[in-house]
Each structure stands twice: as C-alpha cells, then as structure tokens.
Amino acid sequence: MADNQALIYEVTLDIAADAAGSFEAWLRAHVREMLALPYFQDARILVPEPAEGAAAAQRWVVQYVARNRSALDDYIKDQAPRMRAKGLKRFGDKMQISRRVLEVGRALTSATA
Numbered sequence: 001m002a003d004n005q006a007l008i009y010e011v012t013l014d015i016a017a018d019a020a021g022s023f024e025a026w027l028r029a030h031v032r033e034m035l036a037l038p039y040f041q042d043a044r045i046l047v048p049e050p051a052e053g054a055a056a057a058q059r060w061v062v063q064y065v066a067r068n069r070s071a072l073d074d075y076i077k078d079q080a081p082r083m084r085a086k087g088l089k090r091f092g093d094k095m096q097i098s099r100r101v102l103e104v105g106r107a108l109t110s111a112t113a
Contacts, residue, residue: 006041007072008102009064013087016094017056024060026090031062034083039075040064057096065104072101 015023031043042065050059066072087095 039071
C-alpha cells in the first residue's frame, strides 16, 4: 500500500441504553473535533440496525477517512490518547470500543463487478 493512499479508521462504539441519548450529541461534537485535526479528511457516523435479540446497548460506527498512513500514525501517536480519554471520562464503563483500519479498495460498478 502506498503511503499516499487514504485509509478508513473505523471506530465501533457500543453504548449502554441509559447513556445513548447524551452519547449521540457528544459523538457528533467529537467527530467535528476529530475533523478539525489535520489527519482526517472526512467522516461518517453509521447506526447499524440492531441484531435480533441484541442486548440493551446501542451501536454506532464512525468511519474516519485518514489522509494517508503517515497521518493516521501521527494521529495515533500524538492525539489519540487525549481524544480517547475524553470519551472514557464522560461515559466510562457504559462504553465499549473497538477499532480497525481498512484500506480503500478500487470501487466496483455493476459493469466491473
């Protein structure tokens, strides 16, 4: 993968039902703050449909588009601890988080699939 290729930095957040209302407003502000940093060029907040028999937690998935690998590495080294601490301070054990990095593949259309 070339260093100039954009990456998706995906954060999945499971929030206890009793904190979901205040979490959504906080998350939107948090994503705006993340986009103000020089590492990301775009983001989207996704709300998956609940699975059948799902627990009382609500799930959000945030996909940030990192400018490139260097930008993501710099974010993780320089800013991630501070940004992560904000959510943990506010929501603590009511929040479970997982993260992954995805390479952006070539888009397919019905003609190329």
